[in-house]
Amino acid sequence: MRVLVAGGGISGTVTAMALKLAGHDPVVFEAHASGGEDIGAFLTLMHNGMDALRAIGADGPVIDASFAAFGVELVVPTGETVGRREFDTEGLDGPRTLTRATLYRVLQDEAARRGIAIERGRRLTGAKTVPGGVTAEFADGVTETGDVLVGADGLRSVVRRLIDPAADEPRYTGLTVVYGYTRAEGLPAAPGIYRMVRGSKAAFGFTTDPDGATFWFARIPDEERPRAEIAAVTPAGWRAFAHAAFAGEPLPCADIIAATGDEVFGGHSHDVPETRLWSTPEMVLAGDAAHAASPAAGQGASMALEDSVVLAKCLRDLPDPVSAFAAYEGLRRERVEKLVAASAGQDVGEERDWLYSHHIDWDAKITG
Ligand SMILES: Cc1cc2nc3c(=O)[nH]c(=O)nc-3n(C[C@H](O)[C@H](O)[C@H](O)COP(=O)(O)OP(=O)(O)OC[C@H]3O[C@@H](n4cnc5c(N)ncnc54)[C@H](O)[C@@H]3O)c2cc1C
Known part of the structure; x- marks a missing residue:
């Protein structure tokens, strides 16, 4: 067919x-x-996504191009860690994190192969x-x-x-999401873990790859703006927008955002x-x-x-x-x-x- x-x-x-x-x-x-x-955009494939790739023997190239996390830690506005959950990874690959551009390239290359x-x-x-x-x-x-x-x-x-x-x-979900990654040194590290931070206005999450790069995202409640306006926001604009959501809080979020260059991508989240x-x-x-x-x-x-x-x-x-x-x-x-x-x-x-x-x-x- x-x-x-x-x-x-x-x-x-x-x-x-x-x-x-x-x-x-x-x-x-x-x-x-x-x-x-979409420089700056990255995503995480969970166990079930990796399982689907494994079903057709396509998980290998994605594993080679990504890095693992083994759990999630929860941090509250005071900076205190209040919880930790390990992923049950026995016999499973996941979660695996990689840039969106890399995932597309790897899958397209594998399909071409x-x-x-x-x-x-x-x-x-x-x-x-x-x-x-x-x-x-x-x-x-x-x-x-x-x-x-x-x-x-x-x-x-x-x-x-x-x-x-x-x-x-x-449907607009009421959230604007900003993603970024940075190779800046001296930032708080979260190797092998997703550290999820609840700020007073917005949520933030970050993890550190094996080479020391920090991958972060911010989910920020926001009023809906026209598509053309969102599309016109520059990386510096997204950085400033995300930074403003965490400025002045006793959390690492604002520092990580400020240390990020143009590898930032943002947009409204829809479902x-x-x-x-x-x-x-x-x-x-x-x-x-x-x-x-x-x-x-x-x-x-x-x-x-x-x-x-x-x-x-x-x-x-x-x-x-x-x-x-x-x-x-x-x-x-x-x-x-x-x-x-x-x-x-x-x-x-x-x-x-x-x-x-x-x-x-x-x-x-x-x-x-
Ligand atoms: C910034 C960001 C971060 C995200 N992070 C995560 C995450 O961490 N984990 C997760 O699981 N999900 C995440 N998501 C959601 C995830 O990216 C989507 O659910 C996923 O990409 C869906 O895959 P898809 O193939 O259906 O659509 P897409 O990946 O969007 O692919 C659709 C493709 O169709 C092409 N296309 C569109 N219109 C046409 C047309 N008319 N003709 C031909 N081609 C067309 C597009 O160019 C694109 O290549 C994220 C989404 C965003 C925006």
Whole structure:
């Protein structure tokens, strides 16, 4: 089956790799001509995300390009550490932290190594049903025909709207998130741990990689501003915005932010709590296109990876796309909506085993 995959991000590349293993013929269309933007942005793949990569043998390159954390410490506004939770990592890889640009590059390289074509600079603009499949339309005017189209095109998915023109817009969570990393020396270190700091106005988290670089993020309550205004904020602007949220507090946050150069990235955080329609007979959504969570649980990428592998298994084991898409939605919807709701309430809680222990057995058959 020729599968058109819109989006060469986390879900798109992994969906393509899993589909290829499943015996299909995927081709990926990525809107951006090159990777490497969003300097400053990084993410953490949790155990369940790494498990999904392991299911298709793609965890190795990500492990090689990332570093580990083994637990979380909680620090309150006085600077006192009030709690520590170890991740249960027995037999599991996770969490693994790396820059977003590195993760995209590693996954795209691995997909290319497996013989998957990733066509860059191909922005999907539309699609229509044709006998036996779907024809996708691109901004360059060239069309592509396949048996099905996977919308792995992220938060502002075009495919979501093609499936349901009345689909809700992503919802602003009320938080602006700023990410950064710095090689500055002399900062408080958190090797092998995520130190989560609750300031009086905002939340902060940081960890130190094995080379001594500090990776940090700040989640700051903020009023919604127009997209163009957010897009125009410079790295210095994001640094100043984040710094102001922690200035004057007896915490290391402001010092870490001040010691960061231009490797800063910020933006409003959005979620997509419920997507009424996940598929048509020829189109289906995966990752943020189907469901996006606020960053509270650090699970968006991991859930996208789970989706990708489960979708490919369904398309491998069931006789036609309609039954495959129905089985996929049945396996995924409840779990991802539970995560989005928990993240929105900032109430992911201490009991996270239901998130981390998710396991995908690639060889187990989906029976519909
Ligand atoms: C700054 C930041 C930090 C985050 N940190 C974490 C974290 O620590 N842990 C975590 O699990 N999650 C994190 N998330 C969420 C996580 O990044 C997303 O959940 C994840 O990227 C979803 O993967 P995806 O493949 O669905 O979408 P994306 O990674 O967004 O990929 C979508 C791809 O589709 C392409 N595209 C878009 N439109 C089109 C089109 N019309 N045609 C063709 N291509 C198109 C885009 O260019 C992009 O490459 C973070 C998000 C942000 C913004």
